[in-house]
Amino acid sequence: LSSDTITVETSIPFTGHNIDPPSRTVETSANELMTFFKDMAEMRRMEIAADSLYKAKLIRGFCHLYDGQEAVAIGMEAAITKKDCIITAYRDHCLFLGRGGGLYESFAELMGRKNGCSKGKGGSMHFYKKESGFYGGHGIVGAQVPLGIGLAFAQKYSKEEHVTFAMYGDGAANQGQLFEALNMAALWDLPAILVCENNHYGMGTAEWRAAKSPAYYKRGDYVPGLKVDGMDALAVKQACKFAKEHALKNGPIILEMDTYRYHGHSMSDPGSTYRTRDEISGVRQERDPIERIRKLILAHDIATEKELKDIEKEKRKVVDEAIAKAKESPMPDPSELFTNVYVKGFGVEAFGADRKEVRTTLP
Amino acid sequence: LSSDTITVETSIPFTGHNIDPPSRTVETSANELMTFFKDMAEMRRMEIAADSLYKAKLIRGFCHLYDGQEAVAIGMEAAITKKDCIITAYRDHCLFLGRGGGLYESFAELMGRKNGCSKGKGGSMHFYKKESGFYGGHGIVGAQVPLGIGLAFAQKYSKEEHVTFAMYGDGAANQGQLFEALNMAALWDLPAILVCENNHYGMGTAEWRAAKSPAYYKRGDYVPGLKVDGMDALAVKQACKFAKEHALKNGPIILEMDTYRYHGHSMSDPGSTYRTRDEISGVRQERDPIERIRKLILAHDIATEKELKDIEKEKRKVVDEAIAKAKESPMPDPSELFTNVYVKGFGVEAFGADRKEVRTTLP
Amino acid sequence: KEMTVRDALNSALDEEMSADPKVFIMGEEVGEYQGAYKISKGLLDKYGPERVIDTPITEAGFTGIGVGAAYYGLKPIVEFMTFNFSMQAIDHIINSAAKSNYMSAGQISVPIVFRGPNGAAAGVGAQHSQCYAAWYGACPGLKVLAPYSSEDARGLLKAAIRDPDPVVFLENELLYGESFPVSAESLDSSFCLPIGKAKIEREGKDVTITAFSKMVGYALKAAEILAKEGISAEVINLRSIRPLDRPAINASVRKTNRLVTVEEGFPQHGVGAEISASVVEESFEYLDAPVERISGADVPMPYAANLERMAVPQVEDIVRAAKRACYRAAKSVPMAATA
């Protein structure tokens, strides 16, 4: 495969707020497009499989799927390095994959097994991969934004030329802590990029019912923003590259990614009471992020339809294999109940539900 | 005194954000100007006296004085009725007076006496006068803004044509809960007027050190705003009248009142380490809200210098009398320790510090 | 007749909204979505968007708005999707709601209900599983209720809405779908349960077990098992965490001379600690054995099913503790089983 430059126009122009938007012309390559396709296919397949595992009761509790939004994860990764940080909310599986996380450890975590990326202790909402700059996986709406700005603070404090991408939903975009943290990011010129993944619903609430101004790229007011087609991985890449440069020089910027989640909010939400089936299928047909890349690959004769289908089959296989292997992973050892409460437990006693029966010395 | 219309220009024009500002031409009358003068003189005197009482250790804890900002309270009251609500932070003495609260009950409260407006249980930061629409007196920075928007919610819910003025400082203006509540106020068209009393410092922090964008009248983003000379009671009146009309028809609006506090933040702050003495005396000489009204009165031959001085003397006297009387007010009865914890205490037992010694049945 | 806790709560909301136009409900997804857990189902249709208000995901903001509306004299019901999210708004619950009547010497009362599921659900991990009973129960000015059965749910929620003070109403997601028998009386729209009173769910003479919310069911199961082994356990459903019904608890312990406290929350400074201390204060001489505390394990909630099970009390924990309380004591217990 070639790394020669291919030049592509983004689906639509960027819209800027307090900033001149970058050009619609994006550089890519056969190599990159194929990687996008493979990675997104894997993500898509992973989420479909998680859906089945949930229905088979192998995944418990909350489980929020990312299918439909893959281009955001993919395009962002194409623009940055693993020294840049990413932090997100509970819809975190694919961002973990994007950072180099594996399918096996993902499924093991989803099923609460010992070999999960959080040893089964975190679950669906709490994936992390610190060594490649992924800081979770957070369950409280909005909280990850100040946390991400804190990562950016630390990057600047450490005099590193890296940035942090703090991801949040359209629902989270109304959270006050976001405005508080953004003010500080702007005051202190922190290299923070706020990425609003606008999938147009916060649970069952359409954006306009939750926000007087659903123009999220403008909600930073005095902070510049950019509206991006979040279904177009190349547009996302372009925007993230632009934003990273901006953030290192000038401090925070908001990227609103116009995207869509195909699944319901979480597994308990059929996702069909507050939006029409037509709306969903319309997006699938016209804006699907994988299909867009497929078309580009075909248009540029990089691969054949058959080859792409084979890749998808292959991804189905690796996902199934990962699941099979994850199912073999044992439950965490009962002693893990008391590990990681502290880094340094000072050997004090900790108690189980019946303290006269279960007590242990904290490591 | 005459109630005939006098027409005056405000000191400077209003600046609007997402709204056409009202005219600089304000209607007033001899009557009103004299009332402004008297009321502000009383407020000023009250705060000076509180300063002395604090130094004499008759007032304890936190005590935040309002001198310098009187025009905001006065101008606002001139534009609204007691069916409109006001809620503010801890700097609340003069707003209480403005709502018809008395000097005696104020000083009694400041000294923690039984006849205080909160029976001595609230203290300086917790004055209320519900029957004329004053809802306190709140100690947590920012909290009063959602609370005030809640009052506006209740007014609209009750189908009353009244509005709420929620007052907050430039420091508080960065609080996230303000943005959260403002979004809801805008979504639901609540008759809420956010009044930012910008005295340019939040404790020892100059506005620009706390806010990337200290243009507080613009901070509502999609909510209109107006910048007002908060040292000009007539400008404040004009703005509040305008805002009330707007809020009843169109929902929330922000008024930024450019004002100044002469005292330190609270009695423990000399108020001179983070700003120059020149700055303070400059404001006193050029923008003092009482002096402005004095000049207007003299210019329109409504009263003589001597008459105004006599009023000030008189105010000094009524303040001193109120203090003398308040000093006679006894401490609250010890039984008050346990009253008002609940409206309905169900006769359950409540405990003092030593529960075997002090326990009582809650009313 | 049987009724689920969900229907009990829903009917209580419906009746109180119908009885008093000042009552309204606000929170995330309470309207068009019919409630994240369907507790407010049908209310939007019946009472309209002025009284059933979908909010953005901004707990600090809408809780403050609710409290402000209560200052004015309305009777808001603020739903937290779960009580974990109430931490974003806790300053308003404590400083704006609980303390206002006191600070204003009675001028500003705050008739508001904060409600939603509290504590552990299933498989939702550390950030979504905390029990707030002890925290809120610590604060004077608040009343804190925790229903177990459908009658509790109806009677306590209706009482909470009518109460002139701020009430924190702690539900349990795992109970929503459970059915309980309900009396005819409890279905009457005038039905209310008294705030501050515990209920003896099962009488017994050998050991007292206190519990609230879901743990009442566990305590009752434990009592059944204990009965088979000849131990007669008295199960107290606290219903009210604050005011805590110390008289009822002490009366029971003075009869049984033994006490096991059960709760799902963290152990330290928990409801069990308070009950233990209160009983020691009032009924020390009556205690024939140390008070036994059963509680959540002293760890954040793990996701894995096996660890999660260990992190919350199980029926066997209660049985074991009750036996310990009985066997250790001087009083003879009819039947001996190996602990």
Place this chain on the structure above:
Amino acid sequence: KEMTVRDALNSALDEEMSADPKVFIMGEEVGEYQGAYKISKGLLDKYGPERVIDTPITEAGFTGIGVGAAYYGLKPIVEFMTFNFSMQAIDHIINSAAKSNYMSAGQISVPIVFRGPNGAAAGVGAQHSQCYAAWYGACPGLKVLAPYSSEDARGLLKAAIRDPDPVVFLENELLYGESFPVSAESLDSSFCLPIGKAKIEREGKDVTITAFSKMVGYALKAAEILAKEGISAEVINLRSIRPLDRPAINASVRKTNRLVTVEEGFPQHGVGAEISASVVEESFEYLDAPVERISGADVPMPYAANLERMAVPQVEDIVRAAKRACYRAAKSVPMAATA
């Protein structure tokens, strides 16, 4: 040599910032204003605005930023002007800081200190007087420290900053200006006190008094008065609320057979409740009298001086409770005074 608590805290901050470039301090007025209570005096000059950071009045935001910086590996010290304001940020303290190491199975540690004055000051009313020891102390994942003396302040703060876990550090405004004798050893920059260990401030044999923060001073005064009446009180300065030094407390009670707990916070679900329950669990047979709890009154803090005095423990409350514990018991007490 003597040192005020203020200087002790200030020197601890200074030394740890000088020793580790990853340590920084942020909060309202910590820089140019030199700290609302001057605890950070001189640090801005010495370490510059990159490491001494004045924040806007946005606790949720800056606490989240601090926690995020700790995720990355920095060692932030977040000052709350008072802990009352930490309620605006409590979700970050609990959900973002305390639980992350657990949820990530050790990947995301959170070496951060949250500090500031806690509990009642003088005349500041209901919203500015709450004690958060019991709340934070309930949460696994947090460590919670409460110094009394200048040595405590230095040794515990330095330990907290060096600790790899999130520490809630509860100071007391009324102690800032108090002077205490300090040993040469405690002035060394290597000085640290162990987290999780209580200190016997005064040995005694008739009754154990536990206290923390300002109340340790009251307990010591009470012990002096009691000594004059022939009662030998052992005073335990808890120092650490979580981990709570149950072994030290139990050892003392096993010696004295009597216990009085003292705290300024609200009584229900308080530190005293936990200590009472823990002692009942571990040392029931050793108790010769019911545990006595002295605490803040069960009311919001009133402003009026006379009511305020009644709302917090006084030395005479402790003396009275200790006497009750002693006279009521079987063990004979040398001297009898009328209670």
